[in-house]
Amino acid sequence: MPSTPERPRRVVVQDHGPLLVEGPVTIVAEDGTTRTSDRFMVAVCTCRRSRSYPWCDTSHRVHSRARRTAGNPPGADDAAPADGETP
Template identity: 55%
Template structure:
């Protein structure tokens, strides 16, 4: 979006930016919400079990 920009969020709070270009956060991870701070780029490791399969008794 190009500024100046006024954003009204769900709870009715109004945020104003005088910057020429702004990015609106849609992931809600931004520490500067409703403005995007690229927090969506940080990823967490997926919760997967990477344990090796159990050895069978027939292997010898």
């Protein structure tokens, strides 16, 4: 299902975070099911921890905080805290 936008879609890759895709978007899963969002920017989950997969619900942040409190020093986990967020 090719699209012909007037300009290319912008995809922002974040370290240890979701893919940010300019919307609207349609995502086709491995099993052929589709999910559509008409938002102007969509966060697509890359860690597969999201309860609303394929959309990111920031579950990756909770997982990284839990690892740090289990004895790992900051920076040893797979995600850094967001600006203004305390580890």
